Amino acid sequence: MKENDLSQAIQSHIKSALNNKTPLAIEGGNSKSFLGRKINIANKLDLSGHQGVVAYEPTELAITVRSGSKLKDVEELLLKNNQQFAFEPPAFGENATIGGMVAAGLSGPRRPYAGSVRDAVLGVKIINGKGEILEYGGRVMKNVAGYDVSRLMVGAMGTLGVLLEVSFKLQPKPQYSLTLSHTVSAETALKKMLGWRRKNTPVDATTWFDGNLYFRLSSSEQVVANAQKILGGEVINHADNFWSEIKNQQHHFFTQEKNIWRLSLPATLASTDKTAKELIEWDGQQRWLADDIPASEIRQYAEDLSGHATLFRAERSQNEPFHPLPGMLLKLHQQLKAALDPESIFNPGRMYKEL
């Protein structure tokens, strides 16, 4: 991995944007440009050159990296030490960066069992909307000094500050994994997954589509073998490829010429509208719909189940991508945006038009 600290250049770029009152479009590997609202901002702040590992101490289970570092480079480094990001971050391209991973706040198959990106974030170094370099959190697991600005950055789509460095908690890579499948309906799959959740099973990934439930067991070989006896199922070969196709959305489900909706729901047996094409993950807590049903219907459906819906990949719709916020909550978001980015120069409108 390249070692390249561009903090000063990035800060100068931000300060000159502040002087000229021109908003900035923050860019990493440009692999998630499809996500969020389209903004037409000419002044790009490219972070992809700002690379390198600031600190990595495997026995501390922590790493600090610059935001422009490529996710795949960092994952390779961790693998050499038999470690990983517990949340299995999706990468929608070779160039996906650590900064983009944090700003979008997306997690992969292991998320319900091992936590999300935000759960793994320990600290950040950012530049705020006044052009100041600030650090919050740190490299230790427990830290309650000051508000949790670090986790606030996760999923904020770059609208609250520019990430320079991020520190993460790491996890050892499981000794052994095995993926199995059952041919079952969505209803039965949901029932099975909810049942597993109630017990100490080594299940650490689930997905259902086209009448098949796929699940991964991870632990020691012996523990996995015993769980396999109890849970049954057919062994899936090349399982790593299988899960990375799901996670990175290369699977054919995600490449249909339809709107792809992401529903985030509580663990529930409620099954989605049968007319829609559906891919279920996270024990039913993340569901993907490939359909052109009107946005209002999908959003209402998600709300009725105490969840929310994101128009993740819009094929032919001009809808707002993110679930609308209730009035008072939106007002608080605006006040918070103003507290961190008073001139509104960071990705204005990328997440919601008011932010």
Added chain:
Amino acid sequence: MLPDHTPAALSSEQKQSLINGLATLLPDNILLYKDEDLHPYECDGLSVYRQTPLAVALPETIEQIKAILRYCSDNNLPVVARGAGTGLSGGAYPLADGVLLGLSKFNRILKIDPDARTATVEPGVRNLAISEAVAQHNLFYAPDPSSQIACSIGGNVAENSGGVHCLKYGLTVHNILQLKILTMDGELLTVGSEALDSPGYDLLALMTGSEGLLGIITEITVKLLPKPERVQVLLAAFDNVETAGEAVANIIANGIIPAGLEMMDNPSIRASEDFVHAGYPVDAAAILLCELDGGNEEVSELVMQVRELLLSNGAVEVRTAESDEERARFWAGRKSAFPAVGRISPDYYCMDGTIPRKALGKILAEISRLSEQYQLQVANVFHAGDGNLHPLILYDANNPGELEKAEKFGGEILTRCVEVGGTITGEHGVGIEKLDQMCVQFTAEELEQLHAIKSAFDPQGLLNPGKAVPTLHRCAEFGAMHVHKGELPFPELPRF
């Protein structure tokens, strides 16, 4: 230490008129204002600092809290929220010109959903009561601060409480899904959701650990986990503290994440042994307690692995608890470490710094040097798995000047923690206690940004003012040098 808040100079007529105003909004028995009724509320777990508030309100409904907040907002009265009052940093220290808002009557468990593995509770519910209520479903709530018998979940959220199982199960922030909060102007908001994420900014994370400065928590939905099939504890003795520290690093380097990994030094071992007779080796320089949990076979494999690791890493003795009783006894010593130290010293002052584990030897050497310098004894209890250190400084408040000396000593320990790349507080919060050390950990710009975040929630600055984040004026007076995350300005110079 005192909050960064200058109380409004209220005449007794003004006070009476404010109390009367509040009283008209509330039924009888909700508002306390007589001196003798206020005394039980004059401090929290940081009991060396006491102050009676203008009034104590113990509301029973959300509407009553709203009415109190609106009245206080209109009359510019500060509001300090309080749960069970077990906090150790003075977060619930009352303000002379403010209302102490006690949430103890909000003590109902509203919903348990075993399929979703969640429980929705009111803020006054005790931490342990949640696990007790869901035990019938074979579930539990993971964060277990040592005060869990008494402390309330609302306070846990406000402080982002930890416990002995953080390395594996995380802090409060990792174990909650949704909050209902009231803003200072009485608006009820839902942050987070029953799903694993929610649209917009992560206000759930921002609220967690905000020490009552951003909003009043009125409802919490927590995540539950299936109870582990089996739990096993190993006790290892070492004749050198640093060797014990290296053993911890090696367990983790081998890809093992124990449920709990605790260290005690010799003074703590002796104090605990005298108190609860846990059977600890009293001549050991340090002991490690390593708890492993999970499925049956998984635990069997881990116990063998950890046992060998401990022995090959210099443990002079390793015991495995043979029964549930023995396991409870191993833990009893650790869990009673604070009261045990309380028996051998008239007073003790508990610190809460966190360090990267590799700095353990350096910090312990520094603590014993400072102990000599200040002529005050120290007993160390250490959440070794996650780097959270609790030095207990022994002192006698009856000796004039000794509390101040203990505080100064404690402050120096925290500064050293920041120097080695750690933090001034791992789980107890800043409150009023560590305001000065915040000046060490953060720059002026960083503190200003935190104040701006508070203003976004509470523009009048009425929620728990003067706590958690110091004013720049205070930092200037304290004269602390900001230590830049482990990088000292002149690292080659000796420091005294």
